Amino acid sequence: MLNCMTARTNLQSKTDIAPLAMADHFLxxxxxxxxxxxxxxxxxxREVIARCGNATKLVILGTKGFGAHLMNVRHERPCDVIAAVDDFRYHSGALYYxxxxxxxxxxxxxxxxxxxxVALNTCRYDRPKRFFDQICRTHDIPHLNFEQAVRxxxxxxxxDYRVDDWGADIACNIPAFQRLAQRLADDYxxxxLYAVLNFHLTCEPEYYHEVERPYSTLYFRSGLLRFSDSEKMVDCGASIGESLTGLIGVTKGSFERVWxxxxxRINLQTLQNVLRRYAGTSFASRITVHxxxxxxxTTQAPFNHEGGHGGFVKPTDADYEPADLIDIRPIDDIIDDAPTFIKMDIEGSELSALKGARQVISAHKPKLAISAYHRSTDLLDLTSYILSIRPDYQIGLRHHTPDRWDTCLYFY
Known part of the structure; x- marks a missing residue:
């Protein structure tokens, strides 16, 4: 077995997307x-942290990436964050947290x-991320990416649980991930799968760059699912209506039903505006917002209403206002027809939602596109549950961004 230093050198200096090589890297x-x-x-x-401990001085590189998760860390931060770098904002006098x-x-x-x-490169996008990495290498400045900082x-x-370090959980489930690899329907x-796992084990984003697909391919252009003019889509986590737009695009407007x-509550206002745009058209009677x-x-739960893609169900012991409560309902009770496609991106509540869709999945075997990047065991838990209902599904996996977001399981 490779010793730690040899493994680190081999795994972080290059990647090889051949399945057997990726599996070897994973082990x-x-x-x-x-x-x-x-x-x-x-x-x-490591040397700086060993010398300075909690007094380690940290500078955040970039103000629009993952740095907010560090600034919002629960309890006391184990480092001294002293500044943030942004060449487009520094002259304005603005502050960052x-x-x-x-x-x-x-x-x-x-x-x-x-x-x-120590510098913390929090940038999500490739160009600023590589710019800051090169600055640090050129000037011999110790630096981390966000995943390395969490570790x-x-x-x-x-x-936030959505940006936790998955490494230890992955290392404890080697046989289960190997079985999942054997169950997947295609080499890609x-x-x-191994690119995602290797990223979380090594904190090396180059693994994603070898397999990533454009965000525009999410759900509808994965290369795995086929859509007809009779689609009935359950859009679970409808957000601002992107998936509706995607369905209209891939079917050229020929579909039967969308829930x-x-x-x-912020997104609901946006969705009502979407519906108003379709008032008086053939779409109006085919689309409903819930x-x-x-x-x-059926229950209630506190919810973080923030608009866009980030809202999530709060822990029951979190502070919340009565107005933050939302109704929770099973999909089996919400829909009134047999769906052909269920899409889910609900910030870590996917397993619970799937359990509330057991009847329609069992009876009708709709195509499924299920986000699997919010919790460390999503890839295993979501797959295991769906196959317990319908073991005849084929399974595909795609990753649709250059960072840790938007890994999606496809069942067909």
Whole structure:
């Protein structure tokens, strides 16, 4: 077995998307992480943390990425965040969570005078991410990406669960992931699975870049599902209506029915505007909006209403106002016809919603596109449950962004 240092060098210097090579990388990375909880953290960052501990000074690179998750960490942050870098905003005098926003030049100057300074590259998109990485390499500045920071500073269970470190859970479930790989219907799905797992084990985003598909291919252009002019779609997590637009596009407007399920009160206003645009057209009677969440049973739950794609069911022990409560209903009770397609992206509540759709899945075997990137065991739990209802599904997997978001399971 590769020792930890050899594994780190091999896994993070290059990737190989051949299924067998990806599987070998997966085993090596899982064993390396099991042996070394700091696997994937650059040596120069380890040295700084060993010297400085909780007094480690951190500068956030970029103000529109994952940095907000660090600033909103529960309990006390195990580092001293001193500034954020944004060359487009520093001259405005704006603050980032109360921190000064500085230029790249000022960041380099600070790092030159403080060799214990660590940079955290929080950028989501490739160009700014690579720009800051190159700046840090050129000036020999210790730096991390967000996933490495969660691991290095032991932020597991302190950050939003959707950006937790999955590594330990993956390393504990090696046989289950190997069985899932064997169950997938095509090589690209196997490659995608191992790319996702290897990313979470190593914190190396290059694994995603080998298999990522454009966001525009999500749900409707995965290469796995086929759509006809008789589609009846359950849009679970309708958000701002993107999936409706996708269905209209792929069917050229020829579909039979859409149930849009969305609990976020801000998004519901947007969806009502969408419906108004179709008033008086043939679409009007075929689209309905249901202002509730989807779950296993009828109940209520507190909800974080923020609009867009980020709203989620809050833990029952979280602080909330009565107005934040939403109704939760099973899909089996919401819809009034047999669906041909169910799409779900509901921020970690997918398993509960699938349990509330057991009858329609069992009876009608609709195509399914289920988001599987919110919880560390989603890939296993969601697949296991769906196959317990209909073991005759074929399974595909695609990843639709250049970062950790939008890994989607497809059942057909």
């Amino acid at each position: 090596a990375a899982a064993h390396a992480l099991a042996a070394d909880p700091m696997f994937g953290i650059p040596p120069n960052v 109360g921190l000064p926003i500085i230029s790249t030049d000022r960041f380099i100057e600070l790092a030159r005078h403080d060799r214990d300074l 290095a500073f032991s932020l597991q269970d302190k950050v 799905s196997v490659q995608t 849009m399920i969305e609990p976020d 202002g509730c969440g989807a779950g296993e049973s």
